[in-house]
Amino acid sequence: xxxxxxxxxxxxxxxxxxxxxxxxxxxxxxxxxxxxxxxxxxxxxxxxxxxxxxxxxxxxxxxxxxxxxxxxxxxxxxxxxxxxxxxxxxxxxxxxxxxxxxxxxxxxxxxxxxxxxxxxxxxxxxxxxxxxxxxxxxxxxxxxxxxxxxxxxxxxxxxxxxxxxxxxxxxxxxxxxxxxxxxxxxxxxxxxxxxxxxxxxxxxxxxxxxxxxxxxxxxxxxxxxxxxxxxxxxxxxxxxxxxxxxxxxxxxxxxxxxxxxx
Numbered sequence: 001x002x003x004x005x006x007x008x009x010x011x012x013x014x015x016x017x018x019x020x021x022x023x024x025x026x027x028x029x030x031x032x033x034x035x036x037x038x039x040x041x042x043x044x045x046x047x048x049x050x051x052x053x054x055x056x057x058x059x060x061x062x063x064x065x066x067x068x069x070x071x072x073x074x075x076x077x078x079x080x081x082x083x084x085x086x087x088x089x090x091x092x093x094x095x096x097x098x099x100x101x102x103x104x105x106x107x108x109x110x111x112x113x114x115x116x117x118x119x120x121x122x123x124x125x126x127x128x129x130x131x132x133x134x135x136x137x138x139x140x141x142x143x144x145x146x147x148x149x150x151x152x153x154x155x156x157x158x159x160x161x162x163x164x165x166x167x168x169x170x171x172x173x174x175x176x177x178x179x180x181x182x183x184x185x186x187x188x189x190x191x192x193x194x195x196x197x198x199x200x201x202x203x204x205x206x207x208x209x210x211x212x213x214x215x216x217x218x219x220x221x222x223x224x225x226x227x228x229x230x231x232x233x234x235x236x237x238x239x240x241x242x243x244x245x246x247x248x249x250x251x252x253x254x255x256x257x258x259x260x261x262x
Contacts, residue, residue, distance in 0.1 A: 215229075
C-alpha cells in the first residue's frame with residue numbers, strides 16, 4: 001500500500017502551500033519507511049510508493065554508478081537520464097558507453113538548448129566561468145540547470161547520488177527531501193561513506209570512471225574539474241578557484257525540506 005497520496009504529487013509548476021505540506025508529510029512517511037533499510041531496498045520501496053514517473057539523474061560518478069547498478073539489478077522502472085553539457089571528459093563518455101553495454105539499459109541524454117549556450121558564451125566568453133562566479137553560474141544554468149528542469153518534467157520522484165559527508169554544503173542531506181520543483185527526492189546513499197561506496201563497487205565489479213585512479217574524485221565538466229591532493233576534501237577539485245562554501249552548480253542548491261525520522 002502506498003504511503004504517498006497521488007493528490008500530493010499532482011503536476012504543478014508552482015506548488016501551493018497545501019501541496020507543499022502534503023509533500024512534506026509524504027517525505028516524512030517515506031523517511032520513516034526507508035531509513036533503516038539498505039540502499040537497494042530504499043530504491044525498490046521508493047519507486048513502489050511513487051504514483052508517477054521516477055527519474056534517476058546520473059553524471060556517472062562513483063555513487064551514481066552504484067545506484068544504477070542497483071536499479072538494473074532489481075529491474076526497477078526508472079527513467080535513467082544524464083545531462084550532457086557538451087564539455088564532459090572523454091573518459092566520462094567512454095564510461096557512459098561501457099555502462100550501457102554492461103547493464104543493457106539506455107541512458108537518456110538531455111542536452112542544453114543551443115540558443116541558451118550561444119547567448120551565455122556571447123556574454124561571458126567560452127571560458128568566462130574562470131573570471132567570475134556569476135559567469136560560472138550562468139554556464140551551469142545553461143548547460144545543467146535548465147536541462148534538468150526538462151528531464152524532471154512530469155516526474156514525481158527523483159533519485160540522486162548525494163551523500164551527507166561529500167561536503168559541508170551537503171552535510172544536511174537526508175534520505176528523502178522535498179525539492180522545490182514539487183518532487184520527492186531520494187538519496188539512497190546519504191549515510192554511506194565514500195569508502196563504503198568504493199568497496200561496494202569493487203565487490204560487485206561496477207564500472208567506474210578511469211579518472212578516479214588519477215585522483216579525480218568528484219568529476220563534472222572537464223574545464224571545471226581537477227585532481228585533488230591527499231587530504232583535500234573530495235569536492236575540492238570542483239570549481240577550485242571559488243570559495244569552498246559555494247561549490248554547487250544549482251542542481252541541488254534549491255531550498256529543500258528534509259524531514260526527521262520519528
